[in-house]
Amino acid sequence: MHLYKSIKNFLFDQDYFIDIWGSNVHIFNFIDILTLNDQNVSLQLEKFKLDILGSEFRVLKLTKNEILIQGNIKEMRFTE
Amino acid sequence: MNYFWISINQKEQDRFLLKCYKQNIVIYESVTSSKRCLFKIAAADYPKVSKMYFAKVRVEDATGTPKIKKFLKKYFFFIISSLLGLFLFFFLTHIIVKVEVIHSNKDIRDLLTTALAEKGIKKNTWKKSFSELEQIKKEILNQYPDRLEWLEIETQGMNYYVRVEERKLKEEEQKMERCHLVATKDGILKKLIYSKGEALLKTNDYVKKGDIIVTGILKKDEETKEVLCASGKAYAEVWYKATIKVPKKRMESKETGKIRWNILLKNNSYNDFLFRSRLENYQTETKSLFKIFNTEVFFAKQKEVVNTIIEKNEAELLDEATTKMQEKIKLTLQEDEEILNQKILSQNETDDYLEVQFFVAVLEQIGKQQEFTLDSDLDTHSPNLSE
Numbered sequence: 001m002h003l004y005k006s007i008k009n010f011l012f013d014q015d016y017f018i019d020i021w022g023s024n025v026h027i028f029n030f031i032d033i034l035t036l037n038d039q040n041v042s043l044q045l046e047k048f049k050l051d052i053l054g055s056e057f058r059v060l061k062l063t064k065n066e067i068l069i070q071g072n073i074k075e076m077r078f079t080e
Numbered sequence: 081m082n083y084f085w086i087s088i089n090q091k092e093q094d095r096f097l098l099k100c101y102k103q104n105i106v107i108y109e110s111v112t113s114s115k116r117c118l119f120k121i122a123a124a125d126y127p128k129v130s131k132m133y134f135a136k137v138r139v140e141d142a143t144g145t146p147k148i149k150k151f152l153k154k155y156f157f158f159i160i161s162s163l164l165g166l167f168l169f170f171f172l173t174h175i176i177v178k179v180e181v182i183h184s185n186k187d188i189r190d191l192l193t194t195a196l197a198e199k200g201i202k203k204n205t206w207k208k209s210f211s212e213l214e215q216i217k218k219e220i221l222n223q224y225p226d227r228l229e230w231l232e233i234e235t236q237g238m239n240y241y242v243r244v245e246e247r248k249l250k251e252e253e254q255k256m257e258r259c260h261l262v263a264t265k266d267g268i269l270k271k272l273i274y275s276k277g278e279a280l281l282k283t284n285d286y287v288k289k290g291d292i293i294v295t296g297i298l299k300k301d302e303e304t305k306e307v308l309c310a311s312g313k314a315y316a317e318v319w320y321k322a323t324i325k326v327p328k329k330r331m332e333s334k335e336t337g338k339i340r341w342n343i344l345l346k347n348n349s350y351n352d353f354l355f356r357s358r359l360e361n362y363q364t365e366t367k368s369l370f371k372i373f374n375t376e377v378f379f380a381k382q383k384e385v386v387n388t389i390i391e392k393n394e395a396e397l398l399d400e401a402t403t404k405m406q407e408k409i410k411l412t413l414q415e416d417e418e419i420l421n422q423k424i425l426s427q428n429e430t431d432d433y434l435e436v437q438f439f440v441a442v443l444e445q446i447g448k449q450q451e452f453t454l455d456s457d458l459d460t461h462s463p464n465l466s467e
Contacts, residue, residue, distance in 0.1 A: 037094045
């Protein structure tokens with residue numbers, strides 16, 4: 001178990017991460033979903049709020065602390 | 081893990097996703113079509129989803145156990161009938177409904193039927209494996225070494241056919257103390273092989289039925305020295321007259337090329353085609369398909385033929401008659417006997433037949449041991465031949 005925890009800590013040593021590639025956004029370790037529609041996704045993270053603006057948003061994967069969104073991303077805003 | 085693919089209206093997806101997030105329902109995959117959104121969720125989460133009354137949730141597909149359940153429900157009758165069919169097939173191919181012992185002797189049949197039943201080979205039982213049958217055969221042969229010579233258990237469909245050879249202990253040769261080797265037929269002596277006794281005739285001597293060829297009385301200077309049982313073989317040229325009748329015409333069949341297929345059913349009391357044949361004259365080739373309940377089913381190929389009657393020429397007729405005569409004579413001959421020559425004595429002809437009379441010379445063993453009795457004195461004996 002110690003080894004497993006060490007590896008986990010090594011791999012996920014951040015509080016959160018946001019990956020963007022192509023038309024996909026992958027956000028890990030968010031706290032809450034504030035808004036979710038095909039043009040705007042607002043997520044509350046630990047220290048800030050993330051707004052993703054665009055069109056034709058689609059949720060490909062959704063768990064309690066992880067979301068994968070696909071769509072035309074125009075803007076991303078980070079507000080405290 | 082078991083999953084469901086559910087679909088909801090596209091308009092409801094935002095609310096649905098938020099609700100899923102709030103209720104800790106994991107969306108593993110999603111696909112969007114023109115009007116509906118498909119989501120892959122855990123089967124365990126489905127009850128939560130089904131309670132979301134704002135969305136019309138439809139199960140589109142499933143993976144794992146739910147899929148198997150759905151498949152079983154859909155193809156229930158097909159699966160059940162297939163399984164029943166397989167079971168029936170297994171049952172029919174592994175059960176024995178008849179055990180038939182093939183032998184002319186009723187005692188042997190009864191003996192073997194009982195012995196087989198003791199070993200578990202009886203009707204309405206499961207078939208035995210090859211090794212088990214071999215073992216049973218061995219055990220039965222060991223059980224009756226003086227009655228059974230050979231045994232074979234043949235499996236044909238749902239039946240066992242047991243072929244058996246009865247052991248015939250050779251009757252002890254009757255021991256005779258005093259005997260001559262006597263001719264059983266008239267002929268010319270061609271070969272004489274003897275181990276005991278004294279030859280009274282030599283090769284090329286004419287011999288008549290009942291003549292002593294080898295005597296059991298050994299003499300020296302007209303005095304009887306020893307009396308024994310003469311033994312040996314005497315081969316002589318003997319003659320026969322054989323009459324053979326051969327038909328002057330023969331039927332020749334020629335195929336027209338027309339072929340019809342049919343099914344032939346065959347059992348002990350029935351042997352007929354399933355469909356009526358449309359051909360007038362035909363020859364049939366059959367190929368066995370399967371056997372069920374004592375009835376064998378054949379695939380039959382009927383070839384139409386045209387029969388023409390052909391008149392045989394004289395040479396052909398004589399050849400046929402000679403061959404027939406030789407076959408007939410050979411049936412009566414032993415291995416060491418043979419036809420020496422043959423001649424045609426006469427020919428009688430009718431409209432349909434040719435009758436040929438043959439004269440045949442055969443090399444045949446004509447010596448037979450025959451016991452004799454002596455009068456009171458050895459010196460003044462007179463052999464008393466008795467048939």
